[in-house]
Amino acid sequence: MKHLKSINQKAHRIEGMLQNDVVALQQGPGTGPHVPLGCSFVFSPGWEVDSNGGTAGLCQPVERDLFDCHITCFWPAHVPDLYNHAPDWTAKCASAQKDWRKIDLVFP
Amino acid sequence: MMLRRGEYHAFSGADARYLYLVPSAGVVELDDVSHAVLETLATGDKTANDLAESLGSRWSGEEIRSSIDELLGVRAIHSVIAPPVTPPPVKSKRSIPLQTLVLNVTSKCNLSCGYCYEYGEDRIVESTTKPRFMDEATARQSVDFMFAESGDSPSVNLTFFGGETLLNFKMLKSSLAYARQKGEELGKQVSASLTTNATLLREEIVDWFIENDVGVTVSIDGAREQQDKFRVFSNGMGSYDIILPRIKDLLARHKRRPVGARVTLTGQNLDVASIYHHLFEEIGFWEVGFAPVTTSWQREYAIEDEGFRSLLSGFQSLADDYLKAALAGKRHGFSNVRDTLEEIHKGMSKSHPCGAGFGLLGVPTDGDVALCYRCAGSDSHKLGSVFIGVDHAAQATFLETHHIDNKTDCSTCWARPLCAGGCYHEAHTRYGTTTQPNLHYCEWIRAWTNTCLEVYGTLAAKRPDFLEHL
Numbered sequence: 001m002k003h004l005k006s007i008n009q010k011a012h013r014i015e016g017m018l019q020n021d022v023v024a025l026q027q028g029p030g031t032g033p034h035v036p037l038g039c040s041f042v043f044s045p046g047w048e049v050d051s052n053g054g055t056a057g058l059c060q061p062v063e064r065d066l067f068d069c070h071i072t073c074f075w076p077a078h079v080p081d082l083y084n085h086a087p088d089w090t091a092k093c094a095s096a097q098k099d100w101r102k103i104d105l106v107f108p
Numbered sequence: 109m110m111l112r113r114g115e116y117h118a119f120s121g122a123d124a125r126y127l128y129l130v131p132s133a134g135v136v137e138l139d140d141v142s143h144a145v146l147e148t149l150a151t152g153d154k155t156a157n158d159l160a161e162s163l164g165s166r167w168s169g170e171e172i173r174s175s176i177d178e179l180l181g182v183r184a185i186h187s188v189i190a191p192p193v194t195p196p197p198v199k200s201k202r203s204i205p206l207q208t209l210v211l212n213v214t215s216k217c218n219l220s221c222g223y224c225y226e227y228g229e230d231r232i233v234e235s236t237t238k239p240r241f242m243d244e245a246t247a248r249q250s251v252d253f254m255f256a257e258s259g260d261s262p263s264v265n266l267t268f269f270g271g272e273t274l275l276n277f278k279m280l281k282s283s284l285a286y287a288r289q290k291g292e293e294l295g296k297q298v299s300a301s302l303t304t305n306a307t308l309l310r311e312e313i314v315d316w317f318i319e320n321d322v323g324v325t326v327s328i329d330g331a332r333e334q335q336d337k338f339r340v341f342s343n344g345m346g347s348y349d350i351i352l353p354r355i356k357d358l359l360a361r362h363k364r365r366p367v368g369a370r371v372t373l374t375g376q377n378l379d380v381a382s383i384y385h386h387l388f389e390e391i392g393f394w395e396v397g398f399a400p401v402t403t404s405w406q407r408e409y410a411i412e413d414e415g416f417r418s419l420l421s422g423f424q425s426l427a428d429d430y431l432k433a434a435l436a437g438k439r440h441g442f443s444n445v446r447d448t449l450e451e452i453h454k455g456m457s458k459s460h461p462c463g464a465g466f467g468l469l470g471v472p473t474d475g476d477v478a479l480c481y482r483c484a485g486s487d488s489h490k491l492g493s494v495f496i497g498v499d500h501a502a503q504a505t506f507l508e509t510h511h512i513d514n515k516t517d518c519s520t521c522w523a524r525p526l527c528a529g530g531c532y533h534e535a536h537t538r539y540g541t542t543t544q545p546n547l548h549y550c551e552w553i554r555a556w557t558n559t560c561l562e563v564y565g566t567l568a569a570k571r572p573d574f575l576e577h578l
Contacts, residue, residue, distance in 0.1 A: 003175040004136040004182060006127065007568045008457020008575075011134035011182070018181045 080106040110153045111176065115147060117522040119558060123564020127184055128561055130559075133457040135524040135564070136237040137515050138231035138426045140199070146184065153188050193326055203284035204466040204503075205259030210481040211250055212472045213242045215269040219305050219347055222338040223374055223401045223409045224421060225482065226271070230404050230537045239473045241276050246475040246494065247283040253258070253477075253494035254287070255294055256518035257469075263297035269470075269481045274308040277316075284320055303327060303370065309354035314361050323365040324391070326355060329372055333390050336447045337376055338409065359392050366394035368443060372410040373419065380422035388441040395441040398423075402482075402534045405548070416552050424559050434574050448526070448560040449567075450578045457525035458512065464532060465491065465506050469498070479542075482533040489542070515545045521555045523550075 006012045080086035085106070092102040117129040125138045138146070146161050148154060154162075156176050161168045179185045215226065215238060226233060239283035242250075251266070258264045266287050268280050286301050291298035301323030317324055328351065329335045336346025359367055369387045373380070380398055387396045400419070403410045408469070411419065426442050440446075462468070464480035471477060472485035477496045483489035491506065494497040508514075510532070518524045530546035530553070538548060567574050 001136075001172075001181075003139045003142045003176045005139075006134070007137055007565075008133075008135040008453050008455045010132060010457070011129075011136050014132060014134045014182055015128075023332045039230075064236070 110155055110181075111149060111180075111185050112153045113149045113186045114183050114186045116184050117558070118146070119559070119561045119565060121562050121567070124569045126561070126564060126565045126568075127181055128452075128522065130522045131185060131457050131525050132183065133452075133455040134182060135455070135568075136184075137560075137568070139175075141171050142179055142184075143177055144458060145172065146178060149185060154231075158242055163485075174292065197539050205261040206254060206264070206467065206469060207255035207261060207463070208265040208468040209250065209254040209257075210265055210267040210269050210468065210470045210484070211242065211247065211283065212269050212271065212470060212484045213247070213276040213283075214272060214437050215473055215485065215530050216240045216303070218275065218307055218341065219272065219339055221340070222324060222371075223372060225402050225533070225537070226494070226563055228403075229407060230402070231287070232483065232533075232536060233472070238485055240271075242279055242471075242473040242475075244279065244282060246471075246473070248286055249475060250471045250494045251283055251287045251290060251363040252498070253471075255290060255296065257498060258296065258317050263282065263299065264291070265299045265301065266314060267481075268302035269484075270303075272308065273302045273304050277308075277313060281316060283323075283477070289380035290351060299323070301365075306351040306354050306358070309351075309358055311357075317358075317362050318364055321364050323367075324358065324362065325368045325370050326351075326358075327372070328355070328369050328387065330379075331379055332385040334377050334379075334383060334386075337374075338374065368397060369393040370397045371398045372397060372401050373398055373411065375411045375415050376409060378411065378422065380419065380426055384426055384442060392465040394443065395443040395446070397443040399446075400549075401538050402531070404537055416549065420552060420555055423556060427559050427563055431566055434464075434563075434567060443474065444576075445560055445563060447576075448557070449564055451526055452560060452564045453575055453578045458528040459508055460507065460512065461528040461532070465503060465510075467526055479532060482531075483536075489536075500550050501516070509543055514543070517545045517547060519556070521550065523554045526557055527553050539578060 001015055001018070007016045080089045082089055089106055090103060093099040117128040119126050119128060119132065125143050127136050127138060128134075129136065141163070144166070145159055148159055148162055152460035159176065160172045176185070180187075201331060213383065215233070217224070217227070220227070222228065225231060251495075254264055254266065260397055266284065270276075271281065280302070284298075284393045287298045287300075300320060303325045304327070306326045306328065316322070327339075329337070329339055332346065332348040335348040335351075338349050341347060369391075371383055371387070377383070383398075384396050387393045400411050400416075401409055420567050423444065427445045430440040430442045460466075462480070464470075464483075468480060468492065469477050470479065470481040471494055474485075476485070476487075476490050476493040477494060478484040478486065479489045479491060490499075491503050510529075512518055512524055512528045515524075515529045516526075518529055521527070529544075530549065532542035535544045535546050536542045538544075564575075
């Protein structure tokens, strides 16, 4: 490191870990599980992953993501455009938890 | 990407600026750019472009960006939408090798110190239901247990404690001889140590210390007036005049292992400078360690808020003496600062405040296995027995419930890598439960940890060679 100087033994070990040669889709050091990111300024508890980095312990089902991506944040590529081209896209899905299988692909 | 300051404690030493990173416990020195980046982020979240713009008059964009990268790398800063992932706590392994077994060879004591946690008003052990002395069979079984639990570890430490340890000198001799013999058979090194009040030291005992390389710690509270305030015989007579010649003889003859003094501080005995001077300079102990008395708050010897403040300034000025001595290449015996420097240098980030319950176990006179020597004999802190082994399920549950991640109060404290909530026994005495962090001394611990970090930083700047010997 050029700007920071490792002083204690732990800092030297951290510095050693930072010398990764291949880094992809990551921010910060390449350790730990990959966690999908985004939209966390919207307060939707359980939106992303549970405390173990998985989805089993979420307080909302992962299918809830469909609506979070769709309605509360700008992420148009992942879900159909409800306002112009596919207004009935989720018409059969009253409750995402139970009816998510009824949401089908949309072809332009 | 919006950037935000992460969790760290900034401190300085000599003219250098440092960060103590939390929770990794790494210590890094900052250059001017990195310092400016962090200062700018103190006013609020910023993007890398904002930072480059506001600091652009002083450094090139490239300099600023590489500094940001490094700060991101060590997690001194993080992206607002991508706070650092805290990995789920690692489940403790089923069997953790035992390093230190503390045998409470007797619960009896020939002194009646007013603040004693074993017999005083805050006791957790009902000594009357247990044998007063550990018998031969239990001691041998404890030694066997120690080796069995030590796993692949090439060495084990057998520590004797009491009551007054030397009241059962016969047992010390036979159990250490047995442990050494067994250690030889198994190819394991056995080191031995004990704590005593020094009233019963005599030539034969010191000879045994020397022959067997026994590390000795003496419980002593300072000069005559300080010692005799609480450390008295049952008839109220002070113990200072009895122990002084014995300690001098011990120090003159026992040169194989350093002999340390261990001081209990009370509301009535807080002058650490004079205590240290007497024990280190005048009596000649190798080192002096201090610990505030463990007590519930309402006891008359408890240390009040004002007392903790004066204790802190006493510790700080003694730490300053330590620093001056270290810079001059001299040895100083204030062990509290030395121990903390060692932990800082290694970068210890503790999951639990001490080794109690895994690396260290205590055995009371009846052969039960307890969390530590302070809890030995208390049925509610039992983790098995030397006859049937450790209750691994109880041990795992204990370690899980006492993990730092389960101490919500500690989760925002920068000193948690070193403190981890503090002594279980202290917490039990104060709050009635070992799971509770010791919130009554948080401010104190943070101020003291900061002092130790400043000593560390100054040594890192001026005498880096000193740190290599920690």
